[in-house]
Amino acid sequence: MKPERIHLPAMLLGGVSFYGDPFSQKSGWDSENEIGKTCARFITYTQQNPQRPYSCGRNVICEIHVYGEETNTKGYFEVFVGEEVNTARLPVPLSVKHLPESDYIKIELHGQEITDDWWQALDTEILPKFHARRNATYIIQAYDARFKGMERLDDSVIDVYIPVETA
Amino acid sequence: MSEPILDAVLQGLKFIEANLHKDLGVSDVAACASYSQFYFSREFARHAHCTVYDYILRRKLSEAYKELHNKRIKIVDLAFRYGFQSHEVFTRAYRKMFGENPSESRDYQPLAIFEPIGEAYLAFLSGLRVDIAERAVEDCYFEVMGASETIESGGNACLLVLLSPNRYRCQCVFRGALRHEQGESPAFRLSGLRQSARIYHTDARSVFRYYADHFYEAGTIASNYILLRLQNTYTDIILPKATIQP
Numbered sequence: 001m002k003p004e005r006i007h008l009p010a011m012l013l014g015g016v017s018f019y020g021d022p023f024s025q026k027s028g029w030d031s032e033n034e035i036g037k038t039c040a041r042f043i044t045y046t047q048q049n050p051q052r053p054y055s056c057g058r059n060v061i062c063e064i065h066v067y068g069e070e071t072n073t074k075g076y077f078e079v080f081v082g083e084e085v086n087t088a089r090l091p092v093p094l095s096v097k098h099l100p101e102s103d104y105i106k107i108e109l110h111g112q113e114i115t116d117d118w119w120q121a122l123d124t125e126i127l128p129k130f131h132a133r134r135n136a137t138y139i140i141q142a143y144d145a146r147f148k149g150m151e152r153l154d155d156s157v158i159d160v161y162i163p164v165e166t167a
Numbered sequence: 168m169s170e171p172i173l174d175a176v177l178q179g180l181k182f183i184e185a186n187l188h189k190d191l192g193v194s195d196v197a198a199c200a201s202y203s204q205f206y207f208s209r210e211f212a213r214h215a216h217c218t219v220y221d222y223i224l225r226r227k228l229s230e231a232y233k234e235l236h237n238k239r240i241k242i243v244d245l246a247f248r249y250g251f252q253s254h255e256v257f258t259r260a261y262r263k264m265f266g267e268n269p270s271e272s273r274d275y276q277p278l279a280i281f282e283p284i285g286e287a288y289l290a291f292l293s294g295l296r297v298d299i300a301e302r303a304v305e306d307c308y309f310e311v312m313g314a315s316e317t318i319e320s321g322g323n324a325c326l327l328v329l330l331s332p333n334r335y336r337c338q339c340v341f342r343g344a345l346r347h348e349q350g351e352s353p354a355f356r357l358s359g360l361r362q363s364a365r366i367y368h369t370d371a372r373s374v375f376r377y378y379a380d381h382f383y384e385a386g387t388i389a390s391n392y393i394l395l396r397l398q399n400t401y402t403d404i405i406l407p408k409a410t411i412q413p
Contacts, residue, residue: 021218023212023213023218071194073220074193075193075204075218116206117202117207119203119205120203122203
């Protein structure tokens, strides 16, 4: 894990989402859990629509978890999977997510770290080390060409962004 | 248990059982196990075959159900005792789980109750493989070799679990063998069968409990029995479409 503090401008994302407990039907890192299914829906959409003038073309898929009132009690949250776009006027199958400008703790996860409990380390070690606290109820996991799939996890890398402010 | 996360899941289960009367959230359970909520939820569901919230809810409702049948108690008191915010929220959840309002509860339905997951049953659940595939099973005879009041694990036979008329109580269990032809021994003729699931384990008692907890719907079987066909590495759950003919 290589955490660093960075600043990112506001971002507009276009994609698809799920709300609930993503592990209610299938759990673990099963591609059939609701996170896997949401990713598959978005990837299928991009494959069926290779020409997307609204896409920023960065070849990065963002998986965003948005936590809310029912997260702590029921384990429900929103999973949004999409890509950066240059307009909010998107085709009907896609929805828009606007992420405000913010400081972020960026963590690069390698291999098995991706499936380990890095969330716990985030709260107990990483944020205190940066004298930071979360300033929003979402996190971003960014998948690019360095992610080779769950079957090649040891060769894979993903980036995680946690919006923060100085504690 | 060998895996640390499995120990944490067990710790979480014990924590839930000890706090069923409180307004318990998923984050409380993850915190007690010293894991992040996201990681713990994912692993809990992987090993226990249900989400943390479903487990809390089903356990609270099951204990409330038992109390309702054993004691004279006001439903509103029961709702608050198990941490529900109102009579209405409790009644809605109760109806969803038991198919009837708490004020109408009459026949006690043991098979509808979700019992706590202990260490042995968690070991059974963890890594359990299940195929849900409906397929027809040929008509046959169940040759009876013995009977017991409950499902006994061990052996490589077939078990015919005879249910009460409301199909929510196990009346007795016949041990025997399936035959294509009727022999000299007493036998049940079984027809209109369909395989509902293949569970890759041969601990009959746990297999039956798992099936009852996750898939059993009394209204979907046409007669009052369930057949467990134990093989070397798996157990087939076979359900009737027609009535049993002794």
